[in-house]
Structures are given as structure tokens and as C-alpha cells.
Amino acid sequence: MNSQPTHLQPLSTQTKLSRFLMNWILLTLVWIGFTGTLDVQELLVGIIISGILSLMAIRIFTCCTLALLAPKKLFYLGKFIVVFLIALIKSNFDMARRVLSPALPINPGVVQFKSQLKSNFAKMVLANAITLTPGTLSIDIIDDTFYIHWIDVVSDQPEVAFKEIAEDFENLLLKIF
Amino acid sequence: MEYIIYFALGIMTISLFFVAIRFVKGPTVGDRVIALDTLTTLGVSGVVLAAYLFHRFVYLDVALVYGVLGFIGVIVIARYLEGAL
Amino acid sequence: MSIMEIIGSILVIIGSIFLFLGALGIYRMPDLYNRLQAGTKATTLGAMSVILGVGFLEPDWFLKLLILVVFIGYSNPLSSHAMARAMYKRRVFPWTKEGGVDAYREVIEKETEKKES
Numbered sequence A: 001m002n003s004q005p006t007h008l009q010p011l012s013t014q015t016k017l018s019r020f021l022m023n024w025i026l027l028t029l030v031w032i033g034f035t036g037t038l039d040v041q042e043l044l045v046g047i048i049i050s051g052i053l054s055l056m057a058i059r060i061f062t063c064c065t066l067a068l069l070a071p072k073k074l075f076y077l078g079k080f081i082v083v084f085l086i087a088l089i090k091s092n093f094d095m096a097r098r099v100l101s102p103a104l105p106i107n108p109g110v111v112q113f114k115s116q117l118k119s120n121f122a123k124m125v126l127a128n129a130i131t132l133t134p135g136t137l138s139i140d141i142i143d144d145t146f147y148i149h150w151i152d153v154v155s156d157q158p159e160v161a162f163k164e165i166a167e168d169f170e171n172l173l174l175k176i177f
Numbered sequence B: 001m002e003y004i005i006y007f008a009l010g011i012m013t014i015s016l017f018f019v020a021i022r023f024v025k026g027p028t029v030g031d032r033v034i035a036l037d038t039l040t041t042l043g044v045s046g047v048v049l050a051a052y053l054f055h056r057f058v059y060l061d062v063a064l065v066y067g068v069l070g071f072i073g074v075i076v077i078a079r080y081l082e083g084a085l
Numbered sequence C: 001m002s003i004m005e006i007i008g009s010i011l012v013i014i015g016s017i018f019l020f021l022g023a024l025g026i027y028r029m030p031d032l033y034n035r036l037q038a039g040t041k042a043t044t045l046g047a048m049s050v051i052l053g054v055g056f057l058e059p060d061w062f063l064k065l066l067i068l069v070v071f072i073g074y075s076n077p078l079s080s081h082a083m084a085r086a087m088y089k090r091r092v093f094p095w096t097k098e099g100g101v102d103a104y105r106e107v108i109e110k111e112t113e114k115k116e117s
Helices: A013-035 A040-056 A071-100 A120-132 A158-165 A167-176 B002-025 B029-054 B059-082 C003-028 C032-057 C059-089 C104-116
Strands: A109-114 A136-142 A145-150
Touching: A013 A040, A013 C059, A071 A120, A071 A167, A071 C003, A071 C032, A109 A158, A109 C104, A120 A136, A120 A145, A120 A167, A120 C032, A120 C059, A136 C032, A136 C059, A136 C104, A145 A158, A145 C032, A158 A167, B002 B029, B002 C003, B029 B059, B029 C003, B029 C032, B029 C059, B059 C059, C003 C032, C032 C059, C059 C104
Parallel strands: none
Antiparallel strands: A109 A145, A136 A145
16 A cells, blocks of 8 residues: 555646546536437536536546547447446346256355456456356455455366456456556 | 236336345345345336336436435445445 | 337346346345345346336437436446445355355455454
8 A cells, every 4th residue: 555545646637638528528428318308508508517527526537538439449348348248148047047946056255366457447347347247246356356256166276267257358448448 | 018017017026025025034234235225226127117107207317316325325334334434 | 019119028027037036036045245146136137128128118218218227237236346345344254165265354364463453
């Protein structure tokens, strides 16, 4: 714990501006979704309010900068969403099989592995994806070590666990963030 | 057409019953909070189905606010139990 | 009945069945972490599927329902993760079979030692 917490670290002007614009775009999209119209007045109020909000929240919303809008990254983002949805459906059938079988075929345990992701937001997305994929639940992240509750432990070696649980997602996330 | 919605609401009522048993029985605090979280999710889907049944767009706002409040509640309880609040 | 309505009602039925399976998992599983697993996954997909199904039945509402789906997909795993960590720090340990692995336990033991000394 030698470094400062993320929301207190000094930021360069470029990062600030880029992050501000990205937050502005995202919040405006959410506003349009809420109101459900493209009326000029509503849109104007939405743009002003989301501008003020994203100015206030530069240090809190650290999710993404304008670099995310590059076509290549958007392509990988779409691929990530598809892979994620397939894993979600698979995990549900897996869970249904375990819940409905009378003998409860489970062999739970907690495993750990290391990840190469740098930013906090990317780690959070990876943890969320792990929680929703077959038979795993992320318990804690300390620096770059993930602790995962696994309902059917195959092996307690970190490398094997990493390969089984997180490899696909991490390769995609490294390309996105 | 409406019978399908009624069927779905019926299944969700049975599942509410199972979750309520866990809420009463649950040996630790965590079990109760998980049951509460699941009740919130069930409630959100129920309110959306009700919005479709009664053709009221406003009910979707109710569902959204209910979801946000349930999420914040669970996070706050978790931080409190952890001793970090 | 148009094709949209058929897709929508199938999604609603599938979603409600998954919600039921999630509730059954919460009722049946032997310990807290397994309950979290069953509860989170099944109820997330179930709620997403029900809400998307209503979106197919009533296409005017689709945008707002999409926001609701994204919000549920984002918040449900977060809250279950927060709950799992909080309960582990309160020393509720997961149930394992004979010789099961538990890598997180050493970390917690070390932390408590540090706090006590």
C-alpha cells in the first residue's frame, strides 16, 4: 500500500479532458434512454445536465477515455459481449443441472490466480464476468491476485485455474482497456 | 396472450415462497441478505410484468428505482458487516 | 399473434423458469457461497430474459428496458461479490470436502493476526 488511492492520484490534463468527454457522451446516451424522445428541448437539458455531472465526476468515474471509441476496440467490445452472453447461458444450464439433481454434485473450494490487467475498472469487469460464468464467484481482489470460489474444483494450481476460468475474458479485456 | 403473463407471475410467486423460507431460516446474516437481494430482483421483474399487464409506462420507473435502492441497500449492509463503514 | 409476440412470450416463460431455479438453488444449496452462486447466476439471466421479453411484446419501451437489463447485469454480480467478501471477513468459511483447497483463508488469518498484534 505505498501508492495513493486511485481517486487522489494526479492526472494529466489530456486524461482529464478525454475522460470528461467520454463521460459526457455516455451520460447523454443514458439520458436519451430514460426520456425516450429526441425532442430538442429535452435533449438540450440532458446535454447541459450530463455536462455538469461529468465535470463534477472526473475523479470518480474512471471507467474509460475517448480511446475506447476506436473502431478496433469497439469490435473487441462487441466480441466480449457475445462471448459473455454465451458463457452466461452456459453457466445457467450448468447451475440448473446442479440444482435439480438430487445428489447435489458439488466439490467447492477457493482458488487463486494472478491477472495482468492494470486499471481498476478492467479488474472490476473481469470480476463481474467471472461471477457470471459457469461455477465461479469472485471473492476478493488484492493488487493483482484474484480469489475465486469455485463450485467444482478441478485443480488448485493457479495456472490451471487461470486457464479454466479467465483466459478468454482477459485476452479480450487486454485489447479493450 | 395474458395467460402467459399470469403463468410467469405464478411461477415467480412460488419462487418467492422458497426465498422467503430461506429468509426466515437462514443460519447467518449473509443468507438473509442474499435472500433479500433475490427478492428485490424478483420484485423488479414482477413490476415490469405488471407494467405490461396494465399498459403503464410509468411503472418502469418504479422498477428502476426499486432496483437501484435494493442494490445500494445490499452494498451498504455488506460494507457495514465487513466493518469498513 | 405476430412473430414478435411469440418470441416475447417464450422469453418471458424461460426467464420465469430460471428465476424459479435460482430460488430453488437458494433453498437447496448447503452453504452461503454456493447459495450466492446459484442465486446470482440464475436470477440475473432470469430477470434479463423476462425484461427483454416484455421489450419484444411492447416495442415502444425497448430502450428503457434495455437500460434496466444493463443495470441488472451490472449490479447483481457486484452486490453478490460484496456480500461474499463481507461474510468471509466475518470468518464464515466455505464448506469443502475432505482435502479441499481454500487459498483465501491464509490471507484472512494473516490479516487478523496483524490486527491483534
